[in-house]
Amino acid sequence: MHRFIIAAALLLTACSGNLERGIVIEDADPAPALAFTAADGQRFDLAAERGKVVMLYFGYTHCPDVCPTTLSDWARAKRALGADTTNIRFVFVSMDPDRDTPDLALKYARQFDPAFIGLTGSTQELEDLKKRWSIAAYPEGDPRDGFYTVAHPAHTFVVDRQGRLRVMFEPGVTGEELAKDLRKLQ
């Protein structure tokens, strides 16, 4: 009996975190809905990803600094994990419906790793997504000249294997740090 309790306690410690850089959300709620069809015809539905850890980033493909920094760090983490990534999904969602298409979003994500998923939707779909996820994303500067930037969430969101929005990573967390935390989460 004692042995069982110790084993259960150890398991709880292992599951509940001690993450290196991940911000753990206690009493995490189920992640809001997120479903899009990618340019290659593959449907991505977050609800169907139970049992997998899903990394999510809401950005835009004309983003020259923060988004590529984040996706490069993801790619580095994936390489560090080696073959150990079959239960992790890396998903980039473009929040710039005026310039981005599913095709551009997918090409952009695959630049960093061929297994990365790139998605986007219509203006209305993205507006609904922002409300469900309580996130901000909007053009800044003058949208008329085509060179505007897009304010977007800074963090990577992590949905755990039970489908809960459980962890957030600040921008600038290195691939090696991400890999350590993903080992604990998967």
Place this chain on the structure above:
Amino acid sequence: MKNSQRIFASCSSLLVAALVGAACAPKDAAPVVNALEARDAWARPADSGAMSAVYFTLGNGGTESDTLIGVASDVAARTEMHVSMQQGRTMHMSQVTSLPLPANDSVSFRPLGAHVMLMDLRRPLVPGDSLSVTLSFHSGRTVEVRASVRQP
């Protein structure tokens, strides 16, 4: 003066003379006064028509401060100086039109901070490739930055 003191005194003057000589002697290389220099420059790979960013460390080895007021590159339709900023949970990017560079100091253009933004690329940037960016300063000086294209 004892002999030993005399020897010490003459040695000291020699030492002082040597130090002064070293300080005043002209260097073989060009004078470093007010030298502006960009080091370790790199740019992100990107497709034609897309955007990229250039990063480097900009040093001012001189005794006078200067201000970076312009960036230009022929690989992009438009080239601007930008800074990424996190405000709460949201990430923003703002254009910067002048960036002070104090004397004997350096500033870093690095991911998640200041960067030269290349907008609407005229050609694809592939790893191994290189490109130039011209930096213009308030003093009228310009610095040519040669950046290699690579993943971070």
